Amino acid sequence: MTDRPPRPQTRPHIAPGLRDVARPVVIWTLHFILVYAALSAACAERAVASYPAAVIAVSIGTPVALVLAGWGLLRRGDQPMRIAARVTIIISLLAILFNTAPVLLLDGCR
Amino acid sequence: MQGKPVVPLTLAGVAALVLVAITLVSVWSLAHPQRDPVGNALAAMGARLDGVRSWYAQGPVEASPDWQAMRLNVPGGDAARGRLAMVEYGCGACHVIPGVASARGTVGPSLDGLARRAYIAGVLTNAPGDLTRWLMNPPLFSPETAMPNLGVTEADAADMAAYLYTLGPDA
Amino acid sequence: MNGPSTLDTYGSQTSFSSAGTGADATLVLTTAMSVAAAVIFLLVMGAVWLAWRRDRPGSVWWIWGGGVILPVIALGTLVVASTFTLAAIGRVDDGAPVIEVTGHQYWWDIVHDPEGRALRDANEIVLPLNIPVTLSLKTEDVIHSFWVPSIAGKMDMVPGRINRMTVTATEAGRFRGQCAEFCGLSHPLMAFEVVVLPQAEYDAYLEDLRSEARDADTAQLARGRDVFLNEGCIACHAIRGVAEGARLGPDLSRIGARATLGAGMWRMNVGNLAGWIADVQDMKPGAQMPSYNHLSGPDLRAVAHYLASLK
Amino acid sequence: MIDATADRPRQGPVLEELRTYEEAWATPPGWRRLSSVSHRVVGQRFIVTGLVFFLIAGFLALLVRTQLIVPENTFLDAETYNQVFTMHGTLMMFLFAIPILEGFGVYLLPLMLGARDLVFPRLGAFGYWCYLFGGLIVLASFVFDAAPDGGWFMYTPLSTKEFTPGLSADFWLIGITFAEIASVTAAVELIAAILCTRAPGMSLTKMPIFAWYMLVTAFMITVGFPPLIVGSILLEVERLIGLPFFDPALGGDPLLWQHLFWLFGHPEVYIIFLPAAGMVATMLPTFVGKPLFGYGYAVAAVVTMGFISFGLWAHHMFATGLPTITLTLFSAASTIVTIPTGVQIFCFILTLAQKRPRLTVPMHFILGFLFIFVIGGLTGVMLAAVPFNWQAHDSYFVVAHLHYVLIGGMVFPLIGAFYYWTPHFTGRMMSERLGKWAFWLMFSGFHITFFLMHITGLRGMPRRISTYPAGIGWDRLNLLSTIGSYILAAGVVVFVWDFIAHRWRGPLAPRNPWKAGTLEWLYPPIAPGHNFHAIPRVHSREPLWDQPDLLENEAHETRGLLRDAPHGRRETVGCHPLSGEPLQIVRLPHPTWIPLLTAFAVAVSFSAVLASLYDIAAAGAVAALFGFAAWAWEPSETGQTITTNDEGTLPVDVASRLGHTHIAIIGTLMIMVALFASVLFAVMFLWNVQPEFTRLAGDPDLFWTSIAVACGLGMSLVAWLARSAPMAVLDLAVALLAGVAGWALYQAVLPTDPMATALAATLWVMAGFIGTQQFVLLYWSLFLALRKVSGQVAAGQIVPEINRVPYALVTAGMLIAAAVVLAAPQLEVLK
Secondary structure: OOOOOOOOOOOOOOOOOHHHHHHHHHHHHHHHHHHHHHHHHHHOOOOOOOHHHHHHHHHHHHHHHHHHHHOOOOOOOOOHHHHHHHHHHHHHHHHHHHHOHHHHHOOOOO | OOOOOHHHHHHHHHHHHHHHHHHHHHHHHHOOOOOOHHHHHHHHHHHHHHHHHHHHHHOOOOOOOOHHHHHOOOOOOOHHHHHHHHHHHOHHHOOEOOOOOOOEOOOOOOOOOHHHOOEEOOOEEOOHHHHHHHHHOHHHHOOOOOOOOOOOOHHHHHHHHHHHOOOOOOO | OOOOOOOOOOOOOOOOOOOEHHHHHHHHHHHHHHHHHHHHHHHHHHHHHHHHHOOOOOOOHHHHHHHHHHHHHHHHHHHHHHHHHHHHHOOOOOOOOEEEEEEEOOEEEEEEEOOOOOEEEEOEEEEEEOOOEEEEEEEOOOOEEEEEOOOEEEEEEOOOOOEEEEEOEOOOEEEEEEOOOOOOOOHHHOEEEEEEEOHHHHHHHHHHHHOOOOOOOOHHHHHHHHHHHHOOHHHOOOEOOOEOOOOOOOOOOOHHHOOEEOOOOEEOOHHHHHHHHHOHHHHOOOOOOOOOOOOOHHHHHHHHHHHHHOO | OOOOOOOOOOOOOOOHHHHHHHHHOOOOOHHHHHHOOOHHHHHHHHHHHHHHHHHHHHHHHHHHHHHOOOOOOOOOOHHHHHHHHHHHHHHHHHHHHHHHHHHHHHHHHHHHHOOOOOOOHHHHHHHHHHHHHHHHHHHHHHHOOOOOOOOOOOOOOOOOOOOOOOOHHHHHHHHHHHHHHHHHHHHHHHHHHHHHOOOOOOOHHHOOHHHHHHHHHHHHHHHHHHHHHHHHHHHHHHHHHOOOOOOHHHOOOHHHHHHHHHHHHHHHHHHHHHHHHHHHHHHHHHHHOOOOOOHHHHHHHHHHHHHHHHHHHHHHOHHHOOOHHHHHHHHHHHHHOHHHHHHHHHHHHHHHHOOOOOOOHHHHHHHHHHHHHHHHHHHHHHHHOHHHHHHHOOEHHHHHHHHHHHHHHHHHHHHHHHHHHHHHHHOEOOOHHHHHHHHHHHHHHHHHHHHHHHHHHHOOOEOOOOOOOOOOOOHHHHHHHHHHHHHHHHHHHHHHHHHHHHHHHOOEOOOOOOOOOOHHHOOOOOOOOOOOOOEOOOOOOOHHHHOOHHHHOOHHHOOOEOOOOOOOOEEEEEEOOOOOOEEEEEEEOOOOOHHHHHHHHHHHHHHHHHOOOHHHHHHHHHHHHHHHHHHHOOOOOEOEEEEEOOOEEEEEOOOOOOOHHHHHHHHHHHHHHHHHHHHHHHHHHHHHHOHHHOOOOOOOOHHHHHHHHHHHHHHHHHHHHHOOOOOHHHHHHHHHHHHHHHHHHHHHHOOOOOOOOHHHHHHHHHHHHHHHHHHHHHHHHHHHHHHHHOOOOOOOOOHHHHHHHHHHHHHHHHHHHHHHHHHHHHOHHHO
């Protein structure tokens, strides 16, 4: 082993952390990709999946995404990061609901 | 600094004026060209200005008659109607005709300065009667011409001749 | 470049007056959204105005109310309304008669297909009044976009795809359409006319497409027909009963009956026809057709008269 | 361009111990200024160059409007008109909007964050030269009479060789791709600078809001630009050697280009908007005299916008015949992005409510921004409704909408920002009187020009037409729009005149002229020409408001870290990315010609490709590689320590995963992953929409594929070992395994014919991209081995080895993904 410089002491993460701000909207991204992929698989020329299969995928994925994105919504606190996390969660929940609009409002590809 | 309410009032006032002006302008721009009071008023004003301008251009009435202008007078021809007829018959596909925006054809000669030409298509003298007859049936006078018989009526031909004689008589 | 001649086109290419079910439903949506947008704009500007006059911090509930709750209600309504409108006007009726429209640089090939027999026309689409018709949109070269604002919204013509839309014209008359996707040099000169006819006249039109083109019954028209046959025009253009099969250029069997020349750009008459044949590259730069400026004067006149006679 | 030493306000006595500091940070005089890598110089270069491109593009816009002033105009012929509107869009989007905003970021961020420079000054300088040379390539097309004329989004197949012969599209593709290097390098640099060099105590939540906006923007660039880079490369390759990516006859699809373009193009609009909104969020509190209301809300809005704006790309393709259900998905996503925008607008409104603001020129532009941008946002929501979009798409309504969003959302804040920060650049104030003239001319001219276009568009006028028939109902609207554009241009001229003339007419700017709270105003404008003699500890988001001692003393007497430059070296404090506590001392480079020379070599290479001189292109590329090596050759200083007055002893260039170089590698890897994902998207898209072409390609060789994966995994393992046991032999092993993996991948795709089907062609591109990654690792490892062999590396200097680990791991991950893609067609289930 070689000589190492002194390791910097790890400092406490700022509560509640950047992760809580980014997580909900990352979940939104994954949910969006899921819906887009399911619809593309069912409705493009190749028709890898059937339309009901796409609806099932979205129906299972959406509640999961809502739970994962909404986790920590009720956590209290008024530090900026905590507020940011809460607002991000709410916007992401709404956006996930909007992602389901095509499946809710239409009954087929065309 | 300028924290007085009067300044934002001015700001909002000017912004509101801009909004109102844009709304008025939008409404006006929507009006049909033929049923548009503002446009018609502007056109009428323009016509009156043209009248004033030509009155000055012609000079005092006791001056001697302009024989050149009288030579090019087409009886019964209306230059303004002739200009529109040019568009109707598709003259612009082959000729450049000043004053007719779409007429930029290069198949035949430009009709700019037509009033100064000696002959029409090299076969007819450049006189009102000959020009009118030419427009009505070019192949009759020049069997090898590329200019087709456009089926022009006599009245339309007179109008078109009148317009063509406005092109460049005084240069 | 030569520009289009003045045509009496005022108001024939606008989405503000609707003559088709698609444009109709869209106009309702447009009006509703415009009014809502104006109201929301005034509300937000009112909030700015109030904020300017205020001198102490407001509540975060303004952010929740103005930034989240009200927008979500408005947007939810919008998504539902627009999706239902979309579902209604975007439905393709498989049973409706099909008209195939193929975009070319810079003209439109039209095929009516009432009973499986291709009836070809160009640059003028005749539609029956109040009967749904399915337009089948293709392209021969680059992307074009089919747009007749008074009838329906636009639909692209994409290489390798066939896009279909069903339209129902609800008003007889002439409407103008134009290519809406930039397609090259003469893109602005790629328009067309839509003619909506009552059923009887529409049937007469189809009958006209089935029959041969008008005969050349004078010496000059016969000369024009011979020029057409001998000068290579038939390599690209077809005239039913005279020279069939060529599809590189527009079908000319009833060119004289169309109101316009050069894909909706010039008035159809002998003068424009002659100028077009002699110098098409000046009138429509980049068109596939070469300028036929080597024809003798009488030949040019004859072929122009012949084409104008094809009604 | 700006050298104001002459009228620099006096700083009080120049202290003797500061002399070494002044010398260490001095910008080279005269023409050697070109070798400067200081963020101030580079930022000003970006800003001034961007402004020049803005003026050129604006002039082109006036040509467009003049052509359309009357129907059937002959002012421009169709070909020139097409070139003019294409170049207008191209210059505005690629060479003005993004570079100038990045220029403001490059200039302002270190000052706001409490750093003496950006962390990678040479990278910033290199990026600038790439931007300049790329922009010159694009502009040169005018000289060669080959200006691009296919519209700024270059749709295929119009832009393919068949329909656009000649070089015009190549000028566009090569020049723009080159200029984009600047955007992505600046993005990586800004990410590392924002996360790693903040003043002591500046945790993420004490960061100025502008830094949040720029941080999100920079991340968006790393993910958003790669699709276009991939698309441009595909199109250029199709033009040069005929691989059929976009040819439906061979299984390609013109819509693939549209997907890739708008996957970039939509986020791009937000990439342009967010920094400008960040400027508003910075200026507004200054004039209100209170902090931004709802900091946490604004942060949430920016972060969510950064993500959701990627989910909207297909709303540019509503008329292409996508399935109704897909349209609805994108329609819904396009409406929901309004929510974070609305949250942000209400943060601004509530900031305004706290106190009666001062109505300065920047404040005018902020109010103009609110007014115009809200209209643009509302028409944007209208366009999200598919039926309406079918009418408005590609009509003048869209032209109106995009100018409301871009001019309202970006140009107005930008000009406000010029009035606000110009004293910082030049030491003089711009004119309040001329500024108000500029504002009112621009504001009224803008609305006359663009509001009417909403109506023009709904009355059926398509965009991009050089002429229109008289009497159809557009004449008057166009006439008025053109008159409005002249008024708008007059406003811009007043602004530019003010920007030039204030250099001798403007009054000298006092210290903190706007009474702002952010750290960039700590020093009197332009005073030292470099940043902090000592870096103060920060306790608040508005330190100049909340820490009165900062403005009580002379600026150079401020207490803080790194009191002078005892070693004659450029140094700044590196921090923990989250807490902002000091972590290390970052050693920064002195002025050097290498970035300019390397960028020049790359420019030669790109231009040679354009001229089909491939041997010169290869020579340029090799020269660039030597440039990069020379750049990186300097000895590592890891292991040294520096004792600071307040914070104890700090290591220099710490060997840690929290170090700035490692963060930058993560940013770079985001770009690489996004590039790879774009290629993967192309593969899957073609596979999905062109099923009849998937079996024609010939089968990839699975034996060689598994060899490639094995070597990739081995390479990662060795790289991981080398991080704790740096030895030249391990570097050589990594290089060898990387080389073999690349070769094996080539053997794997060799049986497929890329000219035969588009899918096979995309597989080759995928393999080629991973091959490039392997080459980077090979080159990097050979470089490290050479340094060790030549005795350049002391014990513990393992920063490059630490950084290589994620690079190797991600590359191996790409190899595995590629193996799955190559094997999938041969699996029974998917046949």
